[in-house]
Amino acid sequence: MPRRIRSSILETRTARLKLAPQRKPYWITVAPGISLGYRRNAGPGAWNVRAADGAGGNWIKSFALADDREDADGATVLDFWQAADKAKQLARGTDADAGRPSTVDEALTDYAADLAVRGASAGNANHPRHHLTPGLLSKPVSMLTVKEMQRWRNDLVVGGIRAATVNRMGKSLKAALNLAASHDDRITNAKAWTVGLAALPEDDDTESNIVLSDDQRRDVVTCAYAISAEFGIYVEVHAATGARSGQIALLDVGDLHLGKEPRLLVPSSLKGRNRRTRTRKPMPITASLARRLKALAAGRGASEPLLLMNSQERWKTNKHRWPFAAAAKAARLPEGATIYALRHTAITRALLAGAPVRLVASSFDTSVAMIERTYSRFIADHGDAQMRRALFDIDATVEGNVISMR
Template sequence: MARAPKVTSDLSKRNYRLGLPLAKKPIWQALGDGISIGYRRCEGTGRWIARKANGKGGFNEGVVGLADDYEDADGSGVLSFAQASAKAFNWAKEDRTVARKAPLTLDEALNAYERDLKVRGGDYGNVSRVRSHLSEKLMKTSVTDLTVDMLKTWRDGLADKLAAATVNRTTTPIKAALNMAADADQGVTITSRAAWEIGLKTLGDAESSRNVILSDAVVGKLVKAAYSQSLAFGLLVEVLAVTGSRYSQVAALKVADLQNGTADPRLMIPVSNKGKGQKAARSTPVPIPAALAKRLKAAAEGIGPTGVLLQKPGGGAWAKSDHSRPFARAVKAAGLKPAEVEPYQIEEITAYALRHSSIVRMALKGVPLRLVAALHDTSVTMIERTYSRDIASVADAVARASMLDLGAIETTEAGNALLGAGEEVTALPRVEGQCRHGHSYAEFPPYRNSKGSVVCAECARIRTRTAKAAKKRGAA
């Protein structure tokens, strides 16, 4: 026979209920005929739970509604004690019983989220990357047992060894998986999301990503060094540099994606799994030089239309990370000097720098950001967020062309006095051209430092930012 539920006569009192501690298990009051009404105290509004003996020594349970803790009862979604009790009897009579399920674990929530991403065409690799940071103990913890302290401790542990921006990217799939689990549960067992909403709160001090932007000359050296390793790797790197596409997109190219029948050849770049929801287009036409199209056509000789366009030296498609080590060798073989890549370090250059450089190159040449975004399978919002520092000169040039310039203005003696007695205001004469890193002196007015050298203001700002970041990493 089922054990009699704990009885209390105060559940009908709102103040009493709100005075109860937060708990995963409800407080029960028997209503008769093996039926009980329970109240579960939550972070927000509490829940009314109906319970019925199943004749096998256990109970079946079901949520009948929200308690009138903060809102007046409406008899439908928000119920008073009396309304919830009546609904519990109706629930039992209609046999709308719900057998208690085993608690969903974090591991199971991630599995469900991974399946959902696969169905929607999302990047389910995000889930695999998250798993490498989770302990077995945490993976086996049920979602209902997760606490703010538990998840916050785990997040802060990541922050000790990873950049804040990386920590935020790692916690995002976990929050998405837990939210999906809570949506599916509909409040039956998962009654609060506070554990991950608070415990995995985004770190506000995350530094913006450090995008390595390379000059066309440096990109050319890298492509040449790639070709010195093999024709196959050279083609891969040149396509990455010319299109600015992601490695995963370029590796997925088919022979049929090369459109070389006209004077304006292009590649139909497959869309990526980045972003939310389904994308309307399956590929994006990206123009390429005729010389590159000719090399690609020759390399694809004898391969069918559905075959892989860019293949490894030994044959077969380029798989994940297959390019990493060869590209590192290309960077080393290119013989780059530190001055050519300032303010970055040569060790920072990866294949993704080709994408960064392509986006910034187009933006600085006046290509509309909407078109730049379309060609690179991203959004204007993401470009503005990620490359705002690098393309600020474009907006500056547009604004400068329409600004009010009154030229020199003669001031009165009273006005001159505001500068201070004996104070002299001097400025560098207008300097034409650009610095060795491509920053226009017209857009970034230079100044003379204590050694008498003319310094580009933008270069100085980047060096200062780099030094601060290095100092922060050293302190950590």
């Protein structure tokens, strides 16, 4: 029979009320690696659990009031022995109601599984994991603070990672932590990541803001075809549609519509908190691209992938990085250009061509607010010709109606 936990200072309310109030709890060990703490307050005290996190640290959680002023009810007010049992259950993850608090590592794992179920890339969850310290990964989400989240973000920048990359990792980490909070009502410290991982200012010359000329787009597509036919058509579809890599990877043979006005039905992403259903929106393509895609898809069913890697598998969103870097170098694109520059270029060119902002936002699966926030400041850099047509020139002459100046 296990030995009953005893403590002369915590067992009874009489003994506990003699303790001096202090910020730190009075601790006793109730099992290996598990301690029960009592924090003496002006009113009833509070029970706390402290458990080892497996990485040289520990986590602490307050879970109930002590029976200092009223009798224990076994739920929100606990006596000493009830608190000791509850502390062990919480630390071991055997509590039926609460369970062990989720760690950051577990939150990222759950987020990756959620992304996979929704047809999105699990890489968004794995990217920040590679840059988190063991201490942060093993820390319960409910114990995160603004200061440590902010320190982690700032250290990445100091270490040479660009602000745009840090912001992308921050978005993924925040999404994982928000998902954990939605599953556990005890996680009430969302301020830790909403404030601590606030977006950093990004330089205008990041890779996502590179706008390519038509010649540069032709060159990089040509260089991609030189690498392989599969990679060439993949990059050409990127350039033609401006879609994200994740959307292009989901294209099926049935999404190709031929005829006088050929088009691709591009699957939407599931970006946005309230988006749960994937839709498909038509994107016009040239007749020549349509013919190449038709020949490529010959013999395959409508539900089979339209674009295949060399391995004859559906494209994965992270498989284009190294070959595109080689194609970009061969095409002499600006330094730092990634495949995302093709999307940025397509959106910028559509706006410069006079397409309504709402139509551009809908066609490229984004929002009007995002278009205005991200692209309006770059339009002026590439719209000189359009603006020059509207210039007023007092010295200009109008044929048949010449006005002489004094």
